[in-house]
Amino acid sequence: MKQVDISLSDVTRLVLGSHPPLFLLEVVIRALICFVIIIVALRLLGRRVASQYTLIELSAVITLAGTMGVPLLDDKRGLLPPLLIVIGLLAMQHLMGHISLHYRSVDRLLVGPERIALEDGRLQLDTLRGTVLSREKMFSLLRCRGVQQLGQLSRVYLEPSGALTLIWSDTPQPGLPIVPHDDKALLAAMQDDGHLACASCGHVIEQQPAPNCACTRCHAQHWLPACVSVED
Incomplete structure (x- = not known):
């Protein structure tokens, strides 16, 4: 479209575009067909696509979305090419x-290995750095699973899909609290006076009057009062 054809007062062009009004009906039909194709394709891709994506499944869904976007509103593009792309995508996925x-x-090799993100109440910082998972994000995910402090957990596995698998400890120990810092009342109720927890990795030591030693696990020097879990 040339610049001389552009006018902000042209309401018809702003609403309908440069296509005739009948094309709107075709857009609706195209959208319904694309919707059916996407539903069938996702169904054939497998149930895991509907929950947590692996890298391969996420790539397949992005390709599917990109394939359907172009012919949906372009009257010069038919629906057969994207349909062939979807069929090829499904064949590759099943292969x-x-x-x-x-x-x-x-x-x-395709989906990646699972990683240990926490072991015996201590964060595995190498895993967090290698997977670009921040402590705050991990703590948020753990709080959603009912965790109050890291000593409640024996293992946390980071799955290839990004989900966390929790192994609860049979004998919970004092650990680094992960409740929000603003919840001072709960932190005070959880506090264990006999231990300190490294604010970086969660390593727990016995209480000292003025701890100025570095953590033997991660060499950080910031300590917090260790906490025990409380009943809801």
Whole structure:
């Protein structure tokens, strides 16, 4: 469209665009067809796509969305090319799933391995750095699962999909509190006077009058009162 054809007072062009009004009906039909194709494609991609994405599944969904976006509003593009792309995408996805089922090394190469993010109440900082997962984000995810302090947990696995798998400790110990700092009443109720927790990794030591030593695990020097969990 040339610049001379552009006018902010042209309400018809702003609302309908440069296409005839009948094209709006075609857009609705195209949208319904694309919606059906996406639903069928996601159904064939597998149930895991509807919950947590792996890198392969996320790439498939992004490709699916990009494929459907162009022909939806372009009257010069038919629906057959995106349909062929979707069929090819489904074939590739099922082929990769078949290969991964028989060759575990290929599966680990495609989706990545699970990682230990916490062990015996202590954060594995190398894992957090390697997966670009901040403490705040991890603490938020743990709070959603009912965790109050890290000593409640024996292991936390970071799955390839990004989900956290929690292994609760049979004998909970005092640990680093992960409740919000503004909740001073709960922190006071949880506080354990006999131990301190490293604010960086959660390593717990016995209480000292004025701790000025570095953490033996991560070498940080910031300590917080360790806490125990309280009943709801």
